[in-house]
Amino acid sequence: MLTLFCALVVASIAAPFLIFYLGRRAFGLLAIAPAVGFFWVLQQLTTGTLRNGNQLAYDLNWMPAAHLNISFRMDALSALFSLIILGVGALVLLYCWGYFDHSRRRLALFGGQMVGFATAMYGLVISDNFLLLYVFWEITSLLSFLLVSYYGERASSRRSAQQALMVTVLGGLAMLVGITLLGRQTGAWSFSGIAATEDLANTPYLTVAIVLILCGALSKSAIAPAHFWLPGAMAAPTPVSAYLHSAAMVKAGIYLVARLSPTFHEIGSWHLVTITLGGFTMLMGGWMALRQVDLKLILAYGTVSQLGFIISVVAIGSREALMAGLALTFAHSMFKATLFMIVGAIDHTTGTRDIGELSGLARREPFVAALAVVSAASMAGIPPLFGFIAKEA
Numbered sequence: 001m002l003t004l005f006c007a008l009v010v011a012s013i014a015a016p017f018l019i020f021y022l023g024r025r026a027f028g029l030l031a032i033a034p035a036v037g038f039f040w041v042l043q044q045l046t047t048g049t050l051r052n053g054n055q056l057a058y059d060l061n062w063m064p065a066a067h068l069n070i071s072f073r074m075d076a077l078s079a080l081f082s083l084i085i086l087g088v089g090a091l092v093l094l095y096c097w098g099y100f101d102h103s104r105r106r107l108a109l110f111g112g113q114m115v116g117f118a119t120a121m122y123g124l125v126i127s128d129n130f131l132l133l134y135v136f137w138e139i140t141s142l143l144s145f146l147l148v149s150y151y152g153e154r155a156s157s158r159r160s161a162q163q164a165l166m167v168t169v170l171g172g173l174a175m176l177v178g179i180t181l182l183g184r185q186t187g188a189w190s191f192s193g194i195a196a197t198e199d200l201a202n203t204p205y206l207t208v209a210i211v212l213i214l215c216g217a218l219s220k221s222a223i224a225p226a227h228f229w230l231p232g233a234m235a236a237p238t239p240v241s242a243y244l245h246s247a248a249m250v251k252a253g254i255y256l257v258a259r260l261s262p263t264f265h266e267i268g269s270w271h272l273v274t275i276t277l278g279g280f281t282m283l284m285g286g287w288m289a290l291r292q293v294d295l296k297l298i299l300a301y302g303t304v305s306q307l308g309f310i311i312s313v314v315a316i317g318s319r320e321a322l323m324a325g326l327a328l329t330f331a332h333s334m335f336k337a338t339l340f341m342i343v344g345a346i347d348h349t350t351g352t353r354d355i356g357e358l359s360g361l362a363r364r365e366p367f368v369a370a371l372a373v374v375s376a377a378s379m380a381g382i383p384p385l386f387g388f389i390a391k392e393a
Contacts, residue, residue, distance in 0.1 A: 031093035175216025221253030238344030265317025274315035281308025327390035
C-alpha cells in the first residue's frame with residue numbers, strides 16, 4: 001500500500017521530465033505505475049489480505065498535538081475506490097498519448113499534474129485520519145484548478161477553473177470546521193475512531209458537524225446547489241473531463257458519504273441533507289441535460305444527475321444500499337469515462353461537438369459509434385450490461 005503510494009509520487013515527479021524529453025510516448029510509461037497498482041489492489045481483494053475482510057494499515061505518530069498522524073488504512077471500501085482511481089487513471093493516461101499535439105513544455109506540466117492528481121486521490125481514499133484526508137482533499141482541488149485551466153489563454157478556461165476552485169475549496173473549509181468540531185466533541189480524529197465511539201447520537205453539536213462535513217462532500221460531488229462548477233469545468237481538455245469529472249474527483253464526496261453513512265445514517269440530519277439534495281440533483285441534472293446541444297455538456301449534466309442518484313443511495317446506510325451504490329459508482333466511472341473519451345475523439349475528427357452537426361457520423365466512424373452505443377446503453381441500464389445490473393441493485 002505504502003510502496004504503491006511512493007511509486008505514484010515518484011511517477012508524478014518524473015512525469016514532466018519524461019514528457020519533455022520523450023514527448024507524448026511518455027504517457028505510455030506513466031500509465032505503468034497506476035496499471036500495476038490496479039492489478040495489485042485487485043489481487044489483494046480477490047486472493048490477498050483484503051479478501052477475508054482484513055485491512056492493510058500503516059501508522060506514523062507525526063503531530064499528535066495537532067491530531068495529524070500519518071494513518072493509512074486500506075479495507076474493501078478504499079480498495080474499491082482505488083480500483084477506479086488507478087484503473088481509469090491508467091487508461092486516461094494512455095488516451096493522452098494519442099489525444100494531445102501541443103508543445104512539450106505545456107504537456108510536461110500537464111502530465112505531472114495528472115499523475116499527481118491520481119496520487120492525491122489514492123492518498124485520500126486510504127487516509128484514516130480526518131485531517132490527513134483533508135490535506136489530500138485540498139490537493140485535489142488545487143490540481144483540478146491547474147488541469148481545468150490547461151488552456152489558460154482562454155478566458156472561459158480561466159473563469160471555469162476559478163469557479164471550480166472556489167466552490168470546492170469553500171466546501172473543503174466548511175468540512176474542516178466540521179471535522180474539528182466532531183473531533184473536539186468526540187475525541188476521535190479518524191474513521192476507525194468514530195466507528196468505535198459509543199453513544200454518538202448524544203454528542204453535542206453533532207448535527208452541526210455533520211452538516212458542515214456534508215458541505216464539503218456534496219460540493220465536491222457537484223450536488224445542488226453547488227452543481228454548477230462541474231458543467232463549467234468542461235472547458236478542460238477531454239482527458240481531464242474523463243478522469244477528474246466523471247471517474248475520480250467527483251467520487252471523493254461519494255467515498256466520504258459511503259465511509260460515514262454506516263455510522264451517521266441514524267442521525268436525523270444525515271438523511272435530511274443527503275437524500276433531499278441528492279434526489280433534487282438527480283432530477284434537475286437529467287432535465288438540464290435534455291436542453292443541451294454540446295455533447296460534453298450533455299454528459300456533464302448527465303454526470304450531475306447520476307451523482308445525485310448515487311449519493312441518495314449510498315447515504316441510506318444499510319449494507320444492501322451501500323453495495324448497490326458502489327455498483328452504481330463503478331458502472332458510472334466506466335461508462336461515463338468512456339463516453340467522454342469518445343466525445344474527445346469525435347471533436348478531434350469533426351472539429352465540433354454540436355449534436356446538430358454530427359448526423360451520419362456513424363457511417364464514417366463505425367467503431368467509435370459501436371463503443372458509444374454500448375456505453376450509452378450501459379448508462380441507460382440496458383441488460384445485460386453492467387449499468388443494468390447496478391441500477392437493478
